[in-house]
Amino acid sequence: MNPILRxxxxxxxxxxxxxxxxxxAYYANYLTWFEVGRCDLLRQxxxxxxxxxxxxxxxxxxxxxxxxxxxxxxYDDVIEIKTTVTHPSRARIRFDYELARLEDRTVVATGSTLxxxxxxxxxxxxxxxxxxxxxx
Amino acid sequence: MNPILRxxxxxxxxxxxxxxxxxxAYYANYLTWFEVGRCDLLRQxxxxxxxxxxxxxxxxxxxxxxxxxxxxxxYDDVIEIKTTVTHPSRARIRFDYELARLEDRTVVATGSTLxxxxxxxxxxxxxxxxxxxxxx
Amino acid sequence: MNPILRxxxxxxxxxxxxxxxxxxAYYANYLTWFEVGRCDLLRQxxxxxxxxxxxxxxxxxxxxxxxxxxxxxxYDDVIEIKTTVTHPSRARIRFDYELARLEDRTVVATGSTLxxxxxxxxxxxxxxxxxxxxxx
Amino acid sequence: MNPILRxxxxxxxxxxxxxxxxxxAYYANYLTWFEVGRCDLLRQxxxxxxxxxxxxxxxxxxxxxxxxxxxxxxYDDVIEIKTTVTHPSRARIRFDYELARLEDRTVVATGSTLxxxxxxxxxxxxxxxxxxxxxx
Numbered sequence: 001m002n003p004i005l006r007x008x009x010x011x012x013x014x015x016x017x018x019x020x021x022x023x024x025a026y027y028a029n030y031l032t033w034f035e036v037g038r039c040d041l042l043r044q045x046x047x048x049x050x051x052x053x054x055x056x057x058x059x060x061x062x063x064x065x066x067x068x069x070x071x072x073x074x075y076d077d078v079i080e081i082k083t084t085v086t087h088p089s090r091a092r093i094r095f096d097y098e099l100a101r102l103e104d105r106t107v108v109a110t111g112s113t114l115x116x117x118x119x120x121x122x123x124x125x126x127x128x129x130x131x132x133x134x135x136x
Numbered sequence: 137m138n139p140i141l142r143x144x145x146x147x148x149x150x151x152x153x154x155x156x157x158x159x160x161a162y163y164a165n166y167l168t169w170f171e172v173g174r175c176d177l178l179r180q181x182x183x184x185x186x187x188x189x190x191x192x193x194x195x196x197x198x199x200x201x202x203x204x205x206x207x208x209x210x211y212d213d214v215i216e217i218k219t220t221v222t223h224p225s226r227a228r229i230r231f232d233y234e235l236a237r238l239e240d241r242t243v244v245a246t247g248s249t250l251x252x253x254x255x256x257x258x259x260x261x262x263x264x265x266x267x268x269x270x271x272x
Numbered sequence: 273m274n275p276i277l278r279x280x281x282x283x284x285x286x287x288x289x290x291x292x293x294x295x296x297a298y299y300a301n302y303l304t305w306f307e308v309g310r311c312d313l314l315r316q317x318x319x320x321x322x323x324x325x326x327x328x329x330x331x332x333x334x335x336x337x338x339x340x341x342x343x344x345x346x347y348d349d350v351i352e353i354k355t356t357v358t359h360p361s362r363a364r365i366r367f368d369y370e371l372a373r374l375e376d377r378t379v380v381a382t383g384s385t386l387x388x389x390x391x392x393x394x395x396x397x398x399x400x401x402x403x404x405x406x407x408x
Numbered sequence: 409m410n411p412i413l414r415x416x417x418x419x420x421x422x423x424x425x426x427x428x429x430x431x432x433a434y435y436a437n438y439l440t441w442f443e444v445g446r447c448d449l450l451r452q453x454x455x456x457x458x459x460x461x462x463x464x465x466x467x468x469x470x471x472x473x474x475x476x477x478x479x480x481x482x483y484d485d486v487i488e489i490k491t492t493v494t495h496p497s498r499a500r501i502r503f504d505y506e507l508a509r510l511e512d513r514t515v516v517a518t519g520s521t522l523x524x525x526x527x528x529x530x531x532x533x534x535x536x537x538x539x540x541x542x543x544x
Contacts, residue, residue: 022333027303027333027337027385028300028301028304029300035300061294061299062341063342064338064341065299065337065338066336067337068335068336069333069336069337072333072394122344
């Protein structure tokens with residue numbers, strides 16, 4: 001049940017759509033970038049959230065999300081998302097994120113999401129093999 | 137196949153999330169407000185898009201959308217959405233929108249969306265009775 | 273520095289735009305609903321975030337956000353947002369949220385946001401009188 | 409005033425956040441992808457919308473947008489955005505878009521946006537040299 005220590009990195013460029021009247025990225029969009037980070041991590045580890053849903057018929061809804069905003073992200077900034085993953089129990093998976101502006105390495109935010117495995121009709125179930133194998 | 141001439145009105149208040157770094161509402165969000173307008177129209181006419189999906193198992197994906205932006209909408213503005221609906225063919229339905237700032241009646245945008253009725257697996261079908269009855 | 277114990281309530285109806293392929297509201301949108309809750313609270317208490325920005329030239333960026341998802345929200349659900357506010361220090365303000373489906377009173381989520389007062393150029397400053405007076 | 413005929417291409421991967429309860433990308437998000445397309449075009453041509461705003465102090469708000477939806481885009485699809493640009497008058501610029509699923513080259517949508525150059529306070533002005541030079 002150890003975390004996958006090697007952080008997986010990917011990048012997003014801040015869209016104008018993601019900014020707000022304060023001239024910075026709106027705070028809810030960081031949770032969307034978290035999604036980009038965790039899906040990219042699964043893809044880089046040879047898995048895919050699409051396959052988990054389509055082939056395993058398992059969903060991973062978020063049951064808890066947390067974000068600490070440290071420095072604003074602006075339009076057109078390239079943000080590097082470092083994601084790590086932990087497997088705290090048979091039905092749960094947790095991702096931790098660090099977001100930094102690529103240009104000057106300033107950390108803009110850190111956060112985490114906790115997910116539970118469910119069937120299509122919402123019943124809690126075991127994580128699919130596809131995921132637990134990553135921690136073997 | 138005449139339009140429902142009586143315009144149905146509802147209101148949205150511009151959220152901070154919907155603004156951008158220009159200090160005004162981001163242009164894609166107007167299409168979300170169009171959705172609020174057409175769903176409210178159906179509800180006020182005694183129907184409901186939820187029922188169309190859940191009970192009739194029919195979907196109304198957008199096949200064309202158009203918007204003309206006339207004056208910017210700002211954070212906290214209350215926008216009145218006037219929606220009318222037309223039934224151009226057996227499988228299609230069209231909504232027209234006029235969005236105005238409530239405070240000073242300035243028109244901020246006009247637009248339209250064209251929808252086609254489909255089954256869950258994407259096959260084009262007739263509009264549900266629930267909808268065509270509105271035009272009788 | 274006591275919390276405003278009286279919870280202020282407002283409602284949002286879940287938009288189709290806010291749902292995702294899992295058939296439920298996407299998790300980042302809860303943070304947008306939090307925004308609706310806190311802005312409505314300020315308005316109901318006789319203040320306004322718009323005035324804080326425009327007249328006091330003070331911003332209240334989020335420095336921390338947390339959300340616990342308890343039950344999914346679906347398209348067209350009316351969600352009641354109960355918001356309370358605390359004033360933990362001279363420069364900070366915190367909001368707590370409880371979101372419940374209006375129809376059956378199921379709590380769908382709870383959460384909080386912590387904000388710091390800043391000037392337009394991002395320097396931390398005291399909360400505007402307009403806000404601290406609410407706690408007097 | 410000729411169009412830049414060479415189409416500039418970039419890619420987006422459909423985010424879960426961008427899908428809706430129909431299981432496909434929500435229609436308003438295509439306008440956000442248009443934004444990604446036109447900003448990338450400017451960047452590839454050696455210009456940048458960020459510089460237009462920051463250095464030229466000129467804004468390019470959208471005054472008209474149109475989209476024709478031809479085939480649904482699904483979660484995790486990679487969408488190729490081909491953008492061309494035309495310069496119809498001294499104050500206006502127009503972008504045309506074709507979006508195709510990378511995997512099978514299916515066109516998912518075509519569309520356009522028309523923009524007008526304005527100063528920070530909303531007065532219509534000439535397009536910045538940075539842009540008109542691209543058409544020389």
